[in-house]
């Protein structure tokens with residue numbers, strides 16, 4: 200075997216150095232994993248656990264072999280079960296780490312109790328803006344997936360860069376998990392105060408009932424941002440196209456972060472007689488999604504995940520075999536914890552010092568399974584997002600045209616990018632957005648919504664601080680159908696008020 204002496208020596212040194220390093224760590228770590236059993240969630244136990252097991256195997260073969268992770272899976276559902284699972288753990292069996300929950304209303308009470316007990320929580324969920332205020336209630340929460348506010352930075356950056364002026368936000372509000380409500384809340388918080396914007400809630404059970412009003416409002420807005428079910432997006436695009444609203448003075452976006460099968464090639468296609476029309480309409484629709492990056496390790500990870508999914512039979516439906524952000528996130532969460540624990544112990548802290556370990560997970564960058572993961576100083580992951588657009592109108596295929604990097608706030612322009620489309624006709628292009636009030640100068644409708652939006656700013660701030668103070672779901676859900684019709688585009692504000700004051 201050709202082996203040069205210096206190489207052999209260094210190889211031997213490496214072999215000697217590794218065990219020497221690991222022997223320093225000899226810890227067993229109990230991890231409580233709180234995820235739903237129900238496989239209708241893309242972050243169910245059967246989808247995410249293979250990723251966690253994969254991470255555990257990798258860690259035990261590497262420099263963290265001295266850490267013995269024991270993963271206890273409990274059903275969190277999306278409600279209070281997560282909290283009950285945590286408080287039912289006997290005092291002497293309390294975990295050193297909690298993974299999850301993902302759903303906002305399940306995560307809020309768990310994170311509060313865990314922070315009080317000095318147990319770190321890492322979640323690839325809990326993405327709502329309310330969780331950004333870590334002190335004091337969510338002090339030990341680390342978010343390993345980019346939050347809705349991070350996603351909204353993509354919009355704020357595009358508005359500033361391309362000189363757009365106003366936004367019409369349309370979102371589904373199911374009054375239960377409220378994913379689209381929280382998604383849009385992020386966009387609203389970042390745009391508000393700089394750009395005229397109106398938020399419009401749509402009842403998912405009866406989306407079509409709102410269409411007339413949606414299109415009336417849409418006339419006065421340049422940028423339409425939607426968080427709606429894929430079929431409703433198609434309906435909106437078809438109707439907007441028929442009404443002549445899809446032209447060069449307006450841009451449409453939908454936000455689809457997690458389910459990669461519902462965007463991209465042929466998302467307009469349903470096999471019905473409207474396909475051609477939909478394809479023409481979708482030429483004006485752009486999708487904001489998480490940036491996908493791959494590296495060699497990721498291929499291996501994907502293969503493993505697919506294998507275990509086939510074994511459990513959890514995913515038979517087309518397209519949902521894709522690795523999603525929750526699998527990646529929880530995988531990387533275990534890595535990040537191991538890094539922080541290692542440091543904390545080497546600096547003389549115990550594994551029970553949750554605060555110390557949490558803070559060592561923040562403000563750092565490390566290599567995750569799909570690429571570099573950058574955590575900000577507040578314990579939230581910086582996000583990279585892609586804007587996808589139709590680049591071939593004949594075939595109706597989509598491509599990434601723009602990437603946004605949250606770490607440095609910069610854009611990467613891709614070959615398919617067409618600036619004509621993003622610079623709106625009739626819109627002046629100021630280099631930076633003016634913070635002055637421009638909502639009052641518009642047409643009647645803009646002025647009216649400007650006032651509504653002004654009221655929103657104060658409540659949005661309050662909302663940030665008090666959002667999860669209490670489980671206010673019941674109050675919010677008890678809204679009558681009549682109220683829904685009366686207060687349509689005031690809804691975001693009403694909900695904030697209700698949530699604040701019902702909490703008192």
Ligand SMILES: *[C@@H]1O[C@H](CO)[C@@H](O)[C@H](O)[C@H]1NC(C)=O
Pocket residue numbers: 225226
């Ligand atoms: C690790 O610690 C346990 C007790 O906490 C002890 O029984 C065991 O021998 C230790 N292992 C090593 C390799 O030091």
Ligand SMILES: *[C@@H]1O[C@H](CO)[C@@H](O)[C@H](O)[C@H]1NC(C)=O
Pocket residue numbers: 237238239
């Ligand atoms: C799983 O969730 C779906 C949708 O929320 C629901 O329809 C279904 O009944 C749930 N299944 C179980 C076993 O709880």
Ligand SMILES: *[C@@H]1O[C@H](CO)[C@@H](O)[C@H](O)[C@H]1NC(C)=O
Pocket residue numbers: 227267268269
């Ligand atoms: C890891 O911990 C589990 C339970 O705490 C124990 O059964 C197992 O033997 C430990 N493994 C090692 C390698 O220490």
Ligand SMILES: *[C@@H]1O[C@H](CO)[C@@H](O)[C@H](O)[C@H]1NC(C)=O
Pocket residue numbers: 418443444446447448624
């Ligand atoms: C686009 O449509 C709007 C009506 O929705 C109209 O006011 C505007 O002039 C049109 N712009 C162009 C460039 O055709």
Ligand SMILES: *[C@@H]1O[C@H](CO)[C@@H](O)[C@H](O)[C@H]1NC(C)=O
Pocket residue numbers: 239240241429458459460461519
């Ligand atoms: C993802 O989107 C596709 C297409 O819209 C849909 O059929 C599928 O049910 C979605 N999956 C989940 C888990 O929401």
Ligand SMILES: *[C@@H]1O[C@H](CO)[C@@H](O)[C@H](O)[C@H]1NC(C)=O
Pocket residue numbers: 562576
């Ligand atoms: C984050 O880390 C950098 C160095 O990596 C340091 O300069 C900075 O002060 C840290 N920020 C906080 C808030 O800890």
Ligand SMILES: *[C@@H]1O[C@H](CO)[C@@H](O)[C@H](O)[C@H]1NC(C)=O
Pocket residue numbers: 604606607608609
């Ligand atoms: C921003 O960060 C990305 C990836 O982290 C990098 O590729 C890009 O070059 C950076 N851009 C600038 C302007 O620093």
